[in-house]
Amino acid sequence: MKLYNSLLEGNKKWVQKKLEQEPDFFEKLSHGQTPQFLWIGCSDSRVPANEITNTQSGDIFVHRNIANMVVHSDMNMLSVLDYAVNILKVKHVIVCGHYGCGGVKAAMQNEQYGLVDNWLRFIKDVYRTHSQELDAIQDEDVKFDRFVELNVIEQVMDLTKTTIIQNAWSQRNEPKVHGWVYSLKTGLIKDLGVSFDSSAKLPPIFRVDSKVNKRSTVAAGETR
Numbered sequence: 001m002k003l004y005n006s007l008l009e010g011n012k013k014w015v016q017k018k019l020e021q022e023p024d025f026f027e028k029l030s031h032g033q034t035p036q037f038l039w040i041g042c043s044d045s046r047v048p049a050n051e052i053t054n055t056q057s058g059d060i061f062v063h064r065n066i067a068n069m070v071v072h073s074d075m076n077m078l079s080v081l082d083y084a085v086n087i088l089k090v091k092h093v094i095v096c097g098h099y100g101c102g103g104v105k106a107a108m109q110n111e112q113y114g115l116v117d118n119w120l121r122f123i124k125d126v127y128r129t130h131s132q133e134l135d136a137i138q139d140e141d142v143k144f145d146r147f148v149e150l151n152v153i154e155q156v157m158d159l160t161k162t163t164i165i166q167n168a169w170s171q172r173n174e175p176k177v178h179g180w181v182y183s184l185k186t187g188l189i190k191d192l193g194v195s196f197d198s199s200a201k202l203p204p205i206f207r208v209d210s211k212v213n214k215r216s217t218v219a220a221g222e223t224r
């Protein structure tokens with residue numbers, strides 16, 4: 001119980017500290033949230049979005065799962081993404097992976113872990129897509145780090161393939177999507193330089209027609 005109670009005690013101390021720094025901190029936040037960022041990160045306990053970016057409550061809308069995946073049939077992720085993009089109208093969506101990710105490591109191997117093996121399958125697909133590059137890396141640690149990076153890049157690409165992101169781009173040229181990797185060893189974040197705010201660079205098969213244009217074309221056709 002001591003361990004359990006330490007969380008509730010910690011909460012009281014945190015409230016006290018916040019109120020000392022900013023007396024209306026909770027009062028202000030109680031009126032609503034206007035975060036500018038959506039964070040899609042790993043569930044790993046060592047990668048807390050607010051702490052590692054030195055931000056506060058209210059700054060980042062967060063979705064976390066094992067290995068920061070963007071799976072197109074994941075209703076949880078899609079609901080968070082849709083709400084963040086279309087209701088909160090965030091300006092940036094960040095996929096943040098991390099070196100030393102247990103999910104990515106497990107996906108490199110063949111051991112069974114249970115239900116999670118089905119989730120890891122999506123990461124194995126990333127390996128298959130980049131197998132030529134990854135198989136050519138002899139050093140296992142270097143290969144692991146690169147796999148983490150490639151997984152983040154693929155999840156960024158998967159974000160850009162959603163109708164949610166592409167419709168937002170055609171309506172307001174936002175949000176910009178980005179891929180980051182956090183280092184557990186240094187605490188530093190590396191920007192992978194895979195930022196997108198349009199579907200121009202997407203392979204044509206993944207581009208969806210703008211809903212707005214399609215409707216107006218149909219309407220124009222009907223008047224003829």
Ligand SMILES: [Zn+2]
Nearest residue numbers: 042044101102
């Ligand atoms: Zn992880």
